[in-house]
Amino acid sequence: MARITAAFAVIALFAVFPSMEATQYIVGDDRGWSSNVDYYSWIADKTFHVGDSLVFNYPTMMRHNVLVAANFDVYDNCDAAPNYGIWTSGNDVFTLPTTGTYYFTCEYDCDVGQKIMVEVNS
Template sequence: MARITAALAVIPLFAVFPSMEATQYVVGDDQGWNSDVDYYSWIAGKTFHVGDSLVFSYTLGDHNVVVAANSNVYDKCATTPNLGVWTSGSDVLTLPSTGTYYFLCEFHCDFSEQRIKVEVNS
């Protein structure tokens, strides 16, 4: 009677699926979230992935973070409809899924372009 032996190949998980660590981005870097930063330049060249987070640091009461519901709201610097408004002065928002997210400051979006559009990849 022939005996068949199944070989079990063990492949390290990290070799098959490279590790994807989330990145935390401080919006505006050392300048933070304020009306003096060129956010179009700040976001240029950055690649965002699901699970990454954005840190919005600003002077409490001078700014806020509105997550606009869509591009029309973002383009008009409107605040409604929105997916949330943050006002703590140190807001950490995690990018939960692929797609486009729109962030703006309701106090300074119109005249200083204090807003960013983030494309999130898988």
Template sequence: MAFPQMFAILAIAIILPSVVLSTKYIVGDDQGWTINFNYSKWTPGKTFRVGDSLVFNYDKDNHNVFKVNGALFKARQVPLANTNNSLTTGNDVVPLKTAGNKWYICGAEGHCDLGQKLVITVLDNQSPAPAPSASNRTSVSGLASLIGAAIMLIFLF
């Protein structure tokens, strides 16, 4: 009887951190991915890390998402040779797999000029986080609750 309990505790200890520590960011929050929205004001206070993901919600008949490099972002251009980089479902999830700067634009004509562009910096999981903001406190509180629940499970068995 002790083995199944120890196995359950071990499974929780292994799975819990990976579930809790990744975050899905809805780009633009309630506004989604659209024109006339200032995404440079949306990013402050958010700490993007490897393992997190971005969710782009938008009207697929009017918008799309291209992951581009810094030069294309600055020039507001989609990649000419490879249009397979476009996301077009209207509800695209982009996993953040590597650290570094990431650039996203809408490929519809004129939409970058109307603000539909996003640049973020993704930190490695081991990088120290910036000072906590109000939005980060909620995540820490949730993490503390889940750790507390895991500890209680240990004492129940």
């Protein structure tokens, strides 16, 4: 009886969570993290889940970075603070740890549209 119950538990788990593989998204696809990408269009057809990751690729000599804004007002106003971190490697990976909204900007080109707001589902 215990084996049957365990088997049903495993089947139920796969029914609720059909795929537990995380997806890696290259932000901006081939154009990368740049001031000349329409990120509203880029994000429009994507659904993000806990464990997925965002890869921000950009040339380090072009004065870009990735700032994780602490809230919508910081993101919307292109402020630098408060933030949850600033990355500058040119190949920055951010794994989405929990459900909620995440705000990413470039400290230098946010005002020309280099920012994305990511909604993470469970």
